[in-house]
Amino acid sequence: MEKDKLILEYTRLCLEFQSFAGSTPVDEEREDQVINRLYEIRELLGMKPINLRPKKDSTAVLKLNDDSENQFEDKCWYIEKWYDEDLEVALEEAGIPITKENVIKLKTACKGIFDDKSERNSMLCQIAEKTFR
Secondary structure, eight states, rough: OOOHHHHHHHHHHHHHHHHHHSSSSOOOOHHHHHHHHHHHHHHHHHHOOOOOOOOSSSSSOOOOSSSSSOOOOOOOOOOOOHHHHHHHHHHTTTOOOOOHHHHHHHHHHHHTSOOHHHHOOOOOOHHHHHHOO
């Protein structure tokens, strides 16, 4: 049970750590707290230590796995594909004529809508909480 709580906390902190990348200004005190706690949890879980301190002019990227012996893998586990047919359905449901031009215009408008992962990261955290509590 304690291990599950540590994994849940680790997951939350990983998401918070990732949010520091690119955020300006960074709350350096909070970032240090998160990094120190991640180190502690990794040690408690018997995971290999890693360097989470970014080098100057670089972005730190947290990977859950550090070696092939670790139970965590850094592999893509989900891919979502969208097709013109999906856009046609959206146009139809919105009552907009389905034309090649409208599909192209909608596709152009939709570029980048999934770039902000904050909502999806929040959903992952909620699922982790439900799974481990």
